[in-house]
Amino acid sequence: MLFCCLRFKLRVGLQSVGPVRRRFLSAESTAIVSLTLHEVLAKLNHGDLSAVDVTTACLQHIEAQKRLNAFITVTADAALQQARESDNRRKQGKRIGRLDGVPVAAKDNFSTKGVLTSCGSKMLEEYIPPYTATVVQRLLDEGAILIGKTNMDEFALGGASTTSYYDPVLNPWNEIAKFVAGGSSGGSACAVAAHLCFGALGSDTGGSVRNPAALCGVVGFMPCYGRTSRHGLVALASSLDCPALFAKSVRDAALLADVISGHDPLDSTSARRPPLRVSRILEETRDLAKPLEGIKIGIPREYYIEELSLEYLEVWRQAADWAADAGAEVLEVSLPHTWMGLPCYYAICNAEMASNLAKFDGLQYGHSAAGVDHSIDALYGVSRAEGFQLTTRNRIRSGTLFLSERMYGEYYTMAAKARRLIAQDFYAVLGNEAQATNRKPCSHTSSRLADVLLYPTAAGPALTISEYEHGLTPEAIASDIYDCPVNLAGLPAITVPVGFAKNSMPLGLQLVGCRFGEVAMTEVAQVIENQANFPKLTSEENSECNKTQS
Amino acid sequence: MLGCCFRRFLTSRSAFPAGPTWSVAKIIPKESDNDGLSVTKETVEHVERLSLLKDPDTKLSREEETTRIDSLQFFVRFVEQLKEVDNENVEPLYSLWQEGSISLVGDESRDALPLEDVTRNSKRTEKGYFVAPPPTWHQARKEKEKQDLDVS
Numbered sequence: 164m165l166f167c168c169l170r171f172k173l174r175v176g177l178q179s180v181g182p183v184r185r186r187f188l189s190a191e192s193t194a195i196v197s198l199t200l201h202e203v204l205a206k207l208n209h210g211d212l213s214a215v216d217v218t219t220a221c222l223q224h225i226e227a228q229k230r231l232n233a234f235i236t237v238t239a240d241a242a243l244q245q246a247r248e249s250d251n252r253r254k255q256g257k258r259i260g261r262l263d264g265v266p267v268a269a270k271d272n273f274s275t276k277g278v279l280t281s282c283g284s285k286m287l288e289e290y291i292p293p294y295t296a297t298v299v300q301r302l303l304d305e306g307a308i309l310i311g312k313t314n315m316d317e318f319a320l321g322g323a324s325t326t327s328y329y330d331p332v333l334n335p336w337n338e339i340a341k342f343v344a345g346g347s348s349g350g351s352a353c354a355v356a357a358h359l360c361f362g363a364l365g366s367d368t369g370g371s372v373r374n375p376a377a378l379c380g381v382v383g384f385m386p387c388y389g390r391t392s393r394h395g396l397v398a399l400a401s402s403l404d405c406p407a408l409f410a411k412s413v414r415d416a417a418l419l420a421d422v423i424s425g426h427d428p429l430d431s432t433s434a435r436r437p438p439l440r441v442s443r444i445l446e447e448t449r450d451l452a453k454p455l456e457g458i459k460i461g462i463p464r465e466y467y468i469e470e471l472s473l474e475y476l477e478v479w480r481q482a483a484d485w486a487a488d489a490g491a492e493v494l495e496v497s498l499p500h501t502w503m504g505l506p507c508y509y510a511i512c513n514a515e516m517a518s519n520l521a522k523f524d525g526l527q528y529g530h531s532a533a534g535v536d537h538s539i540d541a542l543y544g545v546s547r548a549e550g551f552q553l554t555t556r557n558r559i560r561s562g563t564l565f566l567s568e569r570m571y572g573e574y575y576t577m578a579a580k581a582r583r584l585i586a587q588d589f590y591a592v593l594g595n596e597a598q599a600t601n602r603k604p605c606s607h608t609s610s611r612l613a614d615v616l617l618y619p620t621a622a623g624p625a626l627t628i629s630e631y632e633h634g635l636t637p638e639a640i641a642s643d644i645y646d647c648p649v650n651l652a653g654l655p656a657i658t659v660p661v662g663f664a665k666n667s668m669p670l671g672l673q674l675v676g677c678r679f680g681e682v683a684m685t686e687v688a689q690v691i692e693n694q695a696n697f698p699k700l701t702s703e704e705n706s707e708c709n710k711t712q713s
Numbered sequence: 714m715l716g717c718c719f720r721r722f723l724t725s726r727s728a729f730p731a732g733p734t735w736s737v738a739k740i741i742p743k744e745s746d747n748d749g750l751s752v753t754k755e756t757v758e759h760v761e762r763l764s765l766l767k768d769p770d771t772k773l774s775r776e777e778e779t780t781r782i783d784s785l786q787f788f789v790r791f792v793e794q795l796k797e798v799d800n801e802n803v804e805p806l807y808s809l810w811q812e813g814s815i816s817l818v819g820d821e822s823r824d825a826l827p828l829e830d831v832t833r834n835s836k837r838t839e840k841g842y843f844v845a846p847p848p849t850w851h852q853a854r855k856e857k858e859k860q861d862l863d864v865s
Binding site: 289290291293294388389402426428431432433435462464465467468469470471479480483493494495500502503505506507509510513517521524525526527528529531535536537538539540541542543544545547548551556557559560561563564565567570574576577578579580581582583584586622635637640641644653678 | 727728729730732733734735736737738740741750756759760761763764765766767768769770781784785787788789791792793794795796798800803804805806807808809810815816817818826827830831833834835836837843845846847848849
């Protein structure tokens with residue numbers, strides 16, 4: 164499938180969608196984009212809306228909110244064509260996909276055939292892949308409409324989406340004060356929070372979906388490592404990367420996860436497991452009086468750190484109470500090697516990343532230094548110096564050092580041993596893996612202390628760009644502690660927005676399941692979501708914010 | 714109702730520690746930490762040769778050298794803390810699949826991408842080949858040959 168690619172900065176293509184009012188869009192258009200994925204699907208299936216209506220509304224809002232820098236590429240023409248095809252399928256009574264007619268977005272490190280895939284970097288600013296990533300294709304095969312590619316930290320390195328070659332992503336809850344959207348999948352989180360699409364793909368290596376989901380007040384769903392195919396995802400750390408997603412609700416996230424998950428023979432690290440069927444389980448348990456009866460929720464004591472904000476402590480305790488009211492048993496557990504998560508993550512991620520980014524040498528694809536023809540080393544060196552930003556180069560250098568012969572045994576192997584200890588902590592509490600993936604959680608056995616862990620997704624709410632600096636401040640590093648260890652153990656996690664901090668920015672809590680234990684964590688997430696009743700961002704709020712600042 | 718409130722009170726009290734259990738600030742390296750590996754100018758030059766992130770013929774300025782040393786030292790100090798843990802009998806975990814079975818594909822040819830798709834994104838192609846400049850040793854050899862000719 165060949166798409167037309169339109170750069171976001173070109174207004175010419177977007178004029179084809181009709182007149183756009185910059186700040187105050189029609190109530191009808193706003194009402195459409197503010198729906199959840201399930202709500203808009205219901206209207207599409209009922210004939211109340213057409214896919215072209217929905218796509219047009221999204222495109223108008225994308226144009227009106229381009230100050231957020233959520234998108235690198237908006238595929239307006241291709242999206243409208245897909246929308247027309249979706250409408251035709253419904254008119255002609257053909258097979259309708261599970262997401263037919265719903266606009267979604269993909270982080271710009273997922274390969275999309277014929278559409279720019281830049282990874283937020285000058286290195287790939289002209290790269291057009293010849294194939295489409297499996298998880299993107301699975302969305303398209305179910306009739307979803309790809310509305311664009313979202314902004315991100317360069318090569319998915321970062322915790323605030325501030326290192327993109329295409330300018331930082333701004334948090335839609337307060338972009339005037341330039342709050343960060345979290346990272347590295349900030350563009351996707353922002354797009355869903357600001358109602359620019361109904362779901363979006365991201366990649367989570369050390370929190371890169373869960374962190375921006377918490378900071379932008381949306382649901383972030385990370386299946387366990389191997390559940391979603393990495394074929395077509397530009398690799399950062401091959402043993403940690405996990406294609407994941409953003410949605411406006413737990414129910415929406417479950418549907419998207421069901422669609423994108425499942426074994427892929429094109430990815431040798433893809434688990435030999437069928438796709439998830441979390442949606443069905445959620446439907447069955449939604450209306451139960453005590454939906455969490457029989458579930459044990461662990462509160463890991465090591466995640467109560469000094470740097471945790473008091474607001475987060477409050478919502479964490481509140482969520483534990485909600486879970487108990489729904490029938491769960493809540494107990495303290497211990498993950499004693501938690502502190503090792505960061506040093507271990509930096510060693511392994513930087514090392515794997517240095518190896519994966521070695522392919523960008525100015526020869527086969529990507530930025531190539533002009534006029535450097537005298538030696539291949541010079542071509543590689545200058546192309547990479549010009550194509551990568553400083554933070555990326557610093558991480559590559561440290562990863563190269565850890566992989567060098569003189570240090571491999573001492574540092575990289577040591578980090579791999581630390582990884583074993585961190586993973587064993589989780590397995591000792593949660594059990595090794597879920598035996599069955601598509602039914603209620605296994606009954607409690609003596610080898611498992613808890614079915615799900617509950618703790619904050621970050622140490623504090625979003626900071627401004629100037630407060631965040633380069634992400635090596637104690638506040639930023641503290642947030643990494645909440646996300647990295649889970650990736651090292653390959654576990655699934657889901658984050659739900661639960662409240663607001665004093666600076667009016669969202670707070671999110673995450674549920675972590677055992678290996679292949681997405682069902683239990685999602686059931687708990689649904690209960691917390693219902694109790695929290697977190698409000699959606701409205702475009703009126705956005706406009707009000709603009710008025711007070713202008 | 715009272716029972717419900719009391720149970721909620723018990724939940725928040727018993728499942729949570731009384732206070733913070735540790736501080737992340739303790740694991741953030743400080744410049745004054747002098748234990749462990751010291752990153753030197755030689756280390757930086759070695760890493761630059763391996764990672765090829767700059768023109769190999771260009772020397773680093775003093776400022777660039779210092780910045781690179783500081784950055785490398787930060788990550789080294791961070792990771793070095795793992796040495797505090799007794800891990801002698803711990804098997805490294807490189808991949809989550811290393812103890813399970815990974816699905817392999819048979820050794821048979823499959824549909825491949827057309828050549829023009831593969832080469833389309835390169836600026837250095839000729840008749841379906843990627844064209845690279847000569848290796849660095851090639852230039853050095855040519856210069857030596859020229860020197861030998863001049864001498865003879």
